[in-house]
Amino acid sequence: MKKRILYFIQALLNSYAILFFSQNSVLGALLVVVSFFNPVAGLAGLVCVCGTLLIVNQLSYQRENIQAGLYSFNTLLIGIGIGSFYHVNAAFCVWLAVACIFTLILTVVLTSWLGKYGLPVLTVPFVLGFWMILLAASSYAEIGLLPKQSYLLNELSAGQVIEPHILFASFNNVQLPYYIKLFFRAISALFFQDSVVAGLVMSVGLFVHSRISFSLLVLGFAVACAFNAWLGIYPEGIGHYHLGVNFMMVALAIGGFFLIPSLYSYLWAIISVPVAFLLVGAFTKMLSVYSLPALSLPFCVLTILLLYFFILRTGAGKLQLTPLQHYSPETNLYLYLNNKDRLRNLQYLKLNLPFLGSWTVSQGYNGDITHQGGWAQALDFVIQDEDDKTYQESGTRPEHFYCFNKPVLACADGIVEAVVDYVEDNEIGTINLQQNWGNTVIIKHLTGVYSKVSHLRQYSIKVKAGEFVKQGDFLGLCGNSGRSPEPHLHFQIQTLPYIGSKTLPYPFAYYLKQQTD
Template identity: 35%
Template sequence: MYRKYIKAIINSYSEIIFLEGYFPGGILFLSTLINPNVGLAGLVCVLSSYVFALAIGMHKEFLKSGFYTYNPLLVGLSIGYLFKLNLLTTFFTITAGILAFVTTLALFNIFSYYLRLPVLSVPFVLVSSIAYLASSKYANLFVNSLYPHSFLKFMENKVPLWFAGLTKSLGAIFFSPHIISGLFFLLVLLFTSRILLFLAILGYLEGTFIVGIMKGSFYQAFYDINAFNFALIAMAIGGVFLIPSPKSYFTAMTAIAVSPFLLESAKTFWSIYGLPVFTLPFNIITLSFVYVLGLVGYPYLTKIYQGTPEKTLDYYLSHLFRFKGTERTLTLPFSGKWTIWQGINGKWTHKGPWRYAIDFVITDEKKQTYKGHGNSLEDYYCFKKPILSPTRGRVIKVTNNVPDNPPGVTDKERIWGNMVIIYDDRGFYVVIAHFLQDSIKVKEGEWVERGQMLGLCGNSGYSPQPHIHIHVQLTPKLPAPTVPFSFVQYFTQNHTKPVYRANCLPKEGEQVIPLYTDKALDIK
């Protein structure tokens, strides 16, 4: 019965360094007990936040991973490092733990909903700063609870300076800035994730090298235990929030290159109030880089973290080879058999930032898009055919009054013609263009479902013949760079039998037939 509670508490320790499980959590828990005040204060904080979560009715399933309780743990460790544990500091720790849990839950929902970002250890920085500032006004805490930190220094002169700095900095993540604690940290990474081990060491060395060059003293650089921020940035960007690869390592190294300036400025500012910087540089740099990479549609952002970078990379490669599509999935915006007229990186207009786009037409047995001479719009097979919504979402833009061009003529001023832009709640915008004038049936602000009729195929805008243009972008304004997308549930047909595609992108010249769920088959 108590096993699941123990696992939830142990996972709080491993979550701090992006891992999970009994082994890493257990080793890290033991490392905090090197200083009993630190270890016990952290445990008290986790237990108080866990009990409070259960008391307010939070489901146990949400607590077992340790995701909501690692920030309270860090707050408890920070208090235990400053004050020795007694009745007064225990009360102070319990209340700080509850505040950290409430802050974590609130910020998690704000960050994930509005920014699509992880909360990281932002709640810890906020609550620990509040606790440190408040404690300066509590005379009883300072008189009765402060204690010196002078133990476990016997190994510092027996190892190289950089190694002593590395291990002490890594130990400082758990408020145990000692070589032995850092060795525990390295041991955990060695047996659970060699990628994180490589990134932690590389990040620390790069950051301290820059600081040493700028200050003219490598002793000062290695002596600063706040350098653990460099290791955390490298681990987070290089192996957790980006798919591990040379590109992610380069991005992580770039992030570390700019972080020493933030670290030094934060130390200068925070020292005015007598505060350490905690993990503030790590949070600011990591969140900023992840947010910007998301804005530009960086294709190698981690969608589902699997517990270690190695497992995430394995999952990504397996998924990549099995399914050729993307996470931005659409249904084909029509019914019946259509042909890809211009595909990705097409030979006419799908170039550069606008390369991720597809144009559809209807062709006959001779691969002609029209009957007769094609002098009239009515000669084209797809003219006035229904265009269906390829996704479910909110209509944010409609243009419906652009005249249709005669065949062979294009409108170079209103290139999109009549069009609809739909915002998909998954975080992107779908643009469907070249509708027939005055044929669009939906209005701005309306909600549409997949397969709902939007309007009729026309020849408005920069369009020499009737066709449907579709692309995906990350911002609501036109023009904007396009991003990869794919279609689900359709058949492709060339000269062979139809082939089912679950999540793929058809090639230029292929014929496609969408598949729609028949609601009549639902079992009631």
């Protein structure tokens, strides 16, 4: 139960933090607080997030995505948007629920569809869902929604900056230079606010989370203001909404999140700002026909197109896409440089994990049970559920264990040196000390570098000695043969081709470590 609550809270905070491409709980909590600067909007957003999390849990979507907040940050924005622009009444609740469901459907569908191409959905579902509400509200004679007096929506639809006369006076009456106030106001635009204080609080959270992210927001801000000043596009200055939501966000996404931060990623962050001007202008003009605001669509379209543009290159060159997303530019950069350094001497042999999906190390190097002495540098892998259990049902048969029958793969290219595949799988609780390693495949990768996977399922091995295998080739199925009280996969690197050979410490080149807290 406690686990479930923690899981729910983490999903909740991530739904907020991911708006700045983060999974930082402190930043998430700060954003929750800031969203309540406009109490109705904050509450509507929170309700939408909670409702969304309940629905996606009930309908059993991917847990990893739910926990990362991937299904709920668009409905959060829908809640904040509707809460910001409409008065609360019975119809408000109905249409909030309808818009939330429709946006959730769009989120799931687009996340899957764009995901096939390795692309993110960003805030596209929010934009589409919010348009539906705006259109429906102006379409019918009577829908029950009462619009608030909001200069922001008018400004967005008109595409021109209208200087607000009476806006959050208490929040913005701070004695600061114009551009600094504008910067903080722009940051607060993410929540449809126009508040120096809100932007300040969000900036602090963001600065704590990542200095690189913060620097990119400043860069995007500066380039946009300079470009506007040069060409005089907005004579009265860029509106804080487009500044924050489109120009600064695109710099952040391209410069530090989807690309490994570097001089070149910053260069593309700069290039993307004038292109964003093109799209903001064009989309605003097109949508003015429907009296709709462009919202964050220019940012979404440009970021998705640029990403796919980079993905389609045949080589990476100096511009590296983030291979595994750690939701922090610093961590991404650190791991990229670290891996480059760590694996510099392993150019001929970079190991992949010998399985698919997410597994847990049940016994590591120098383990308590069997990984000792000359055999200490080995890893035992199992699959666990959220309660750290390795099985479902009673756990009295191998079939009950999550890892049983899962494919075992070649960790790198090589020639199969030895295969044992006739050892019977043990019943749960018994072990076979005569045939200690059970069914095993040994692959020669280089002279003096052999990998061994053990305890495979009887007769499941599809390769034979002398055969050439490529990285990722199917070897056999995870089983419960040999000295194995329950199904698990034993993996080790060794210097000799024999079944009982001693172990060699050797790093994996590519894997994603999951945070446990």
